[in-house]
Amino acid sequence: MSDAGEFVDLALQRESSWEKAMETRERLGGSLKVYGASVGAVRGTIRDALKRYKNLSHDDIAALSSELWDEPVFERRLAAVVLLQTKVGLLVNTDLTRIEGFIRDAGTLELVDPLAKDVLRPLLSRLAGQAKDRAERVVERWGQDPDHQLRRAAALALGADTP
Template identity: 60%
Template sequence: MAEVLDFIDESLQYESTWERAEDHERRFGADLEYYGASVGAVRGSIRNAGRRYPGLDHDDVTALASALWSTPVYERRLAAVVLLQSASGLLRHSDLTRIEGFIRSAALHDLVDALAVDVVGSLLQRLAGQEAVRASAVVARWAGADEPLLRRAAVLAHLPAYRSGNGDDDAFRRTIRSISGVQRSRVPEVEEAIALVRSSGAP
């Protein structure tokens, strides 16, 4: 995995500019460092890595995502998200523990939202049987978590289903009740997520 990691990291740095790095810091804040690569360059780096190193299996993908995420650089963490998006068919309910760690340390709503919608939400739609039950239980626990970003993720995980016309109203209501049980006042990032899902048809 070290070779793949180095390939991606070098690609991201090659595509970076200091002007874009400064712009990212103005937009997102100083909680992370920035190479200054564009979103397109991040996606291209993951696509090129897949072509150069074909046949990555579940363990390869999850280990590589963790290695990318471990350095607090925005583009590396975005690359981890894109990697998980591109390999979503390999993911299992047990990977939600790893993703929970990513969300807790994400610092940025953009990263949380991409994980919640494009990775977790898509996973919930794809799983069936006991895998689906276990995954739903994990995300339900997030709704009552102490971390607002986890609560935001628990809400946004419903979004893909509502966008495809398959939203589960009862599950969404349970999410809202769990959030109400831990929030003593409105939390803007959570309320914003609730409004977004409701605008897509949730009750």
């Protein structure tokens, strides 16, 4: 695990409580493991990580988000979403492949919805020209996919508030 990934993971574990873990596990229905860290703790951890590791490039952000996502732990995956939200200005249309994988593997709409609204939507709105055309075609294709999470993400990314 990278230094930044280890920093985030350990901080999330330190911020956990058994009460929050039980509440989150019950809400998610057991689709993911849970540490029990609050959303505020996840956001603060990413803020601290970005202060500590100041010069993360696009490739570093992509690698760290994938590293956090690899373990099926809700807070780690939420941290990956927060990281992408925070650094959406660095993302490019080729990041759609990674984001598609995240959506397919999310296990909960609590991860799908912010990926769609706070990562995909701003990414699509920022792209121009051929990159925008390609990205929109990809997301429109998602709207026809059998995976309900991917269809929902496509609808939300393309402007629907609720699909």
